[in-house]
Amino acid sequence: MALDSKIPEGPIADKWTNYKNNINLVNPANKRNIDVIVVGTGLAGGSAAATLAELGYNVKAFCFQDSPRRAHSIAAQGGINAAKNYQGDGDSTYRLFYDTVKGGDYRSREANVYRLAEVSANIIDQCVAQGVPFAREYGGYLDNRSFGGVLVSRTFYAAGQTGQQLLLGAYSAMNRQIGRGKIKMYNRHEMLDVVIIDGKARGIITRNLITGEIDRHSAHAVVLGTGGYGNVFFLSTNAMGSNVTAAWKAHKRGAYFANPCYTQIHPTCIPVSGDHQSKLTLMSESLRNDGRIWVPKRKEDVEAVRSGKLKPVDIPAENRDYYLERRYPAFGNLVPRDVASRAAKERCDAGFGVNATGEAVFLDFASAIERYGKEQATVRHLDANDTALVTKLGKEVVKNKYGNLFQMYEKIVDQNPYETPMMIYPAVHYTMGGLWVDYNLMTTVPGLYCIGEANFSDHGANRLGASALMQGLADGYFVLPYTIGDYLANDIRTGEISTDSKEFEQVEKDVRDRIDHLINNNGKHTVDHFHKKLGKIMWNKVGMARNVQGLTEALQEIKELREEFWKDVRVPGTNDEFNDELAKAGRVADYLELGELFAKDALHREESCGGHFREDAVEESGEQKGEAKRDDENFAYVAAWEYKGDPSAAVLHKEDLEFKDIELKQRSYK
Amino acid sequence: MNLTLKIWRQKNANDKGKLVDYPVSDISPDMSFLEMLDVLNEDLINKGEEPIAFDHDCREGICGMCSLYINGEAHGPDRGVTTCQLHMRMFKDGDTIFIEPFRAAAFPVIKDLIVDRTSFDRIQHAGGFISVNTSGNTIDANAIPVNKHDADTAFDAATCIGCGACVASCKNSSAMLFVSAKVSQFALLPQGQVEATDRVLNMVKQMDEEGFGNCTNTGACEVECPKGISLESIARMNREYLKASLKG
Numbered sequence: 054m055a056l057d058s059k060i061p062e063g064p065i066a067d068k069w070t071n072y073k074n075n076i077n078l079v080n081p082a083n084k085r086n087i088d089v090i091v092v093g094t095g096l097a098g099g100s101a102a103a104t105l106a107e108l109g110y111n112v113k114a115f116c117f118q119d120s121p122r123r124a125h126s127i128a129a130q131g132g133i134n135a136a137k138n139y140q141g142d143g144d145s146t147y148r149l150f151y152d153t154v155k156g157g158d159y160r161s162r163e164a165n166v167y168r169l170a171e172v173s174a175n176i177i178d179q180c181v182a183q184g185v186p187f188a189r190e191y192g193g194y195l196d197n198r199s200f201g202g203v204l205v206s207r208t209f210y211a212a213g214q215t216g217q218q219l220l221l222g223a224y225s226a227m228n229r230q231i232g233r234g235k236i237k238m239y240n241r242h243e244m245l246d247v248v249i250i251d252g253k254a255r256g257i258i259t260r261n262l263i264t265g266e267i268d269r270h271s272a273h274a275v276v277l278g279t280g281g282y283g284n285v286f287f288l289s290t291n292a293m294g295s296n297v298t299a300a301w302k303a304h305k306r307g308a309y310f311a312n313p314c315y316t317q318i319h320p321t322c323i324p325v326s327g328d329h330q331s332k333l334t335l336m337s338e339s340l341r342n343d344g345r346i347w348v349p350k351r352k353e354d355v356e357a358v359r360s361g362k363l364k365p366v367d368i369p370a371e372n373r374d375y376y377l378e379r380r381y382p383a384f385g386n387l388v389p390r391d392v393a394s395r396a397a398k399e400r401c402d403a404g405f406g407v408n409a410t411g412e413a414v415f416l417d418f419a420s421a422i423e424r425y426g427k428e429q430a431t432v433r434h435l436d437a438n439d440t441a442l443v444t445k446l447g448k449e450v451v452k453n454k455y456g457n458l459f460q461m462y463e464k465i466v467d468q469n470p471y472e473t474p475m476m477i478y479p480a481v482h483y484t485m486g487g488l489w490v491d492y493n494l495m496t497t498v499p500g501l502y503c504i505g506e507a508n509f510s511d512h513g514a515n516r517l518g519a520s521a522l523m524q525g526l527a528d529g530y531f532v533l534p535y536t537i538g539d540y541l542a543n544d545i546r547t548g549e550i551s552t553d554s555k556e557f558e559q560v561e562k563d564v565r566d567r568i569d570h571l572i573n574n575n576g577k578h579t580v581d582h583f584h585k586k587l588g589k590i591m592w593n594k595v596g597m598a599r600n601v602q603g604l605t606e607a608l609q610e611i612k613e614l615r616e617e618f619w620k621d622v623r624v625p626g627t628n629d630e631f632n633d634e635l636a637k638a639g640r641v642a643d644y645l646e647l648g649e650l651f652a653k654d655a656l657h658r659e660e661s662c663g664g665h666f667r668e669d670a671v672e673e674s675g676e677q678k679g680e681a682k683r684d685d686e687n688f689a690y691v692a693a694w695e696y697k698g699d700p701s702a703a704v705l706h707k708e709d710l711e712f713k714d715i716e717l718k719q720r721s722y723k
Numbered sequence: 724m725n726l727t728l729k730i731w732r733q734k735n736a737n738d739k740g741k742l743v744d745y746p747v748s749d750i751s752p753d754m755s756f757l758e759m760l761d762v763l764n765e766d767l768i769n770k771g772e773e774p775i776a777f778d779h780d781c782r783e784g785i786c787g788m789c790s791l792y793i794n795g796e797a798h799g800p801d802r803g804v805t806t807c808q809l810h811m812r813m814f815k816d817g818d819t820i821f822i823e824p825f826r827a828a829a830f831p832v833i834k835d836l837i838v839d840r841t842s843f844d845r846i847q848h849a850g851g852f853i854s855v856n857t858s859g860n861t862i863d864a865n866a867i868p869v870n871k872h873d874a875d876t877a878f879d880a881a882t883c884i885g886c887g888a889c890v891a892s893c894k895n896s897s898a899m900l901f902v903s904a905k906v907s908q909f910a911l912l913p914q915g916q917v918e919a920t921d922r923v924l925n926m927v928k929q930m931d932e933e934g935f936g937n938c939t940n941t942g943a944c945e946v947e948c949p950k951g952i953s954l955e956s957i958a959r960m961n962r963e964y965l966k967a968s969l970k971g
Contacts, residue, residue: 119778122844125786179855182862184915186878186881186908186912189875191871193868194865195864211878217882217884228844228848238844293781326753327751329751331757331761461783464801465810579768581765631776
């Protein structure tokens with residue numbers, strides 16, 4: 054099947070408006086006869102469910118957590134971008150569009166990104182009207198801060214809990230509709246497969262995580278807002294339950310999976326400390342507004358710091374290497390995430406890592422504390438030369454901005470980041486890849502939509518900070534509600550979809566067979582045993598730096614591990630009860646397939662772009678020496694993979710990316 | 724560290740349930756409390772025994788999914804943290820640790836340490852929202868200036884994660900801190916004024932119907948709240964309720 058992105062005609066700034074003016078609408082009376090399933094209740098799924106219900110559709114929403122409020126969007130920290138230009142610093146829709154395409158290393162679809170930038174300002178209006186308590190200045194107006202990869206301050210925030218506040222906003226919009234009976238909410242239900250009838254997505258099969266009941270649910274369209282697949286690495290900043298199952302099952306039923314190898318390794322996370330660790334914790338990118346990243350210049354200082362003989366605060370400025378400020382003077386500590394992560398790895402690989410494992414760099418707030426302290430002393434007419442006073446005042450400001458992050462750090466590491474620099478290292482955080490969707494956010498399966506992190510569309514090969522929240526809410530509040538109407542307009546005479554069909558029966562049987570197999574296997578090893586092994590392969594061979602040999606080995610090793618899993622996994626208990634191991638087993642089984650496609654995609658893309666860094670594609674000379682080298686001639690396309698019975702047999706389809714409004718050029722932050 | 728765990732095991736909602744002893748050894752002080760339980764579960768599965776069921780998800784203290792009543796305290800002995808942020812360095816070698824589910828009539832046990840907190844959701848359905856359509860066709864965000872102090876106080880109330888520690892800690896199993904956090908958030912913002920009367924009346928009515936107890940101002944909820952939601956929220960909600968009742 055040829056990929057048709059269905060990008061509307063016309064100038065980029067008019068596409069979305071023209072599109073909205075010309076689509077089919079469903080009248081209010083007919084909406085009452087149309088059912089929509091929304092899986093996942095994060096920013097994308099939650100906002101979509103609320104808006105579709107408000108429009109009049111009958112919505113069934115599903116989440117695996119015990120409440121929709123717990124979806125992992127809740128953990129997003131730093132902020133949400135919007136081209137409001139409240140700061141008057143030169144921001145505009147075009148500039149947000151440009152920054153996002155450039156930040157994504159020219160691997161995203163222009164029309165989608167422009168639309169995202171266009172609706173971004175509405176998101177802030179909407180959220181404020183809902184009562185989201187964004188940070189404000191003393192005059193009562195909204196405050197902004199700056200994020201990586203941009204030269205303006207367009208990020209709106211609520212301390213270090215922006216995701217929480219936005220999600221609770223979407224949750225409250227859902228609650229209003231649940232209370233009115235327009236959303237039927239299914240908590241603690243996991244989608245295990247999608248049902249396709251006459252080529253259209255018409256329902257899903259779920260498992261009730263409390264009772265084990267397998268249920269059929271039908272609808273006229275199915276929307277997946279099920280998040281990313283970072284947990285394929287076992288250790289990531291994702292929640293423990295975050296999984297790829299819904300998207301992967303859709304892939305196996307015909308939805309193409311795009312750019313699986315585009316993974317964001319976030320530069321500022323708390324380093325790995327031991328094998329017992331179950332997850333990694335992010336320290337928001339917003340910290341790079343005020344924190345300066347460095348390692349010692351001298352190896353002897355590195356040794357002394359590692360052995361605890363030298364405190365980092367006692368290393369004088371001239372013996373510190375502020376390597377981001379040195380290498381990227383224009384953007385300094387606020388380079389995009391992929392660039393910052395690789396730079397940290399480069400210093401640590403060269404032997405300058407500052408903790409016992411050699412995999413950590415400093416993120417230092419001393420100069421921010423001094424700067425803010427002096428400012429406060431001046432404002433309050435106090436003595437700006439009194440060091441103790443300045444430090445005290447400065448700490449108060451930093452606490453106000455980042456208090457919850459500092460507390461999280463202190464609880465995990467047992468060190469006080471107000472007194473000594475944080476130690477940080479890159480960790481898997483976000484996946485830009487996902488199900489391929491057209492301009493309407495529809496996958497290659499008619500009636501099956503995919504929104505938020507679960508799709509591939511807006512961030513290219515690298516996502517800029519504070520853009521995930523923007524995309525999730527844009528998709529759910531403002532894009533999908535229009536595009537899905539155009540599709541559903543053809544379903545006004547269809548009537549209720551029966552679950553009593555051979556298609557539902559067959560898919561339910563597939564789901565039951567798989568569960569029975571897992572329960573009865575009675576092998577030797579636990580689910581986590583396999584998940585950890587998979588994570589190690591992914592991190593070592595498909596992680597921050599990739600090469601042909603490693604990727605080829607990974608392909609083989611993942612395949613072998615998958616075979617071993619099906620032979621030897623042990624799942625205790627039965628299906629007919631709360632059984633966390635069974636739920637985990639199903640998710641890991643899917644990761645073991647996705648991992649292989651991921652490595653295959655990384656092997657085929659013989660260029661470096663964004664989060665995908667190939668050691669054989671590096672600038673060899675000139676000002677950009679050592680930086681990632683893109684190959685626009687051969688790889689300026691979206692790689693959309695079609696499932697053919699096994700990940701290794703997946704067939705590649707290419708969507709060529711056209712850049713009409715932005716000139717393709719090397720990304721420079723120097 | 725070597726520890727003795729006394730863990731509540733309960734097959735399902737109808738089972739009577741009991742405490743069972745589990746020794747664990749070689750626990751690192753850098754582990755989180757839930758990672759310690761992961762180790763125990765891995766061990767139980769390898770021995771062919773049934774693992775302990777507990778709720779958890781984000782493991783960074785924000786989703787509100789984890790619970791646990793540890794040595795008689797919701798989220799354990801540390802302050803300002805959820806169970807997933809509690810680290811084993813808070814315990815000593817040789818300690819005996821009691822681990823129970825959150826207990827309240829409105830939070831029935833589902834299995835072992837897992838309880839049903841959907842009563843919290845139902846209270847939010849009753850009024851925890853501002854009735855604005857999600858069309859985006861509202862007024863410009865900066866057309867509603869909000870006094871910074873009010874905005875910050877609204878934010879502090881809005882940081883409630885809905886974990887239920889307040890209910891579990893209260894001798895009356897009262898949900899006043901949880902409900903007042905949402906009422907406070909909206910009461911402090913101009914956007915929340917229009918529906919203020921109905922909101923507080925409906926949410927309190929639902930709270931009572933769910934079987935939560937009354938507030939007797941003992942303040943245990945505030946002490947155990949992992950997000951430091953203040954008792955002032957309850958005072959504010961009482962004022963809002965009185966105002967609404969008089970209008971009523």
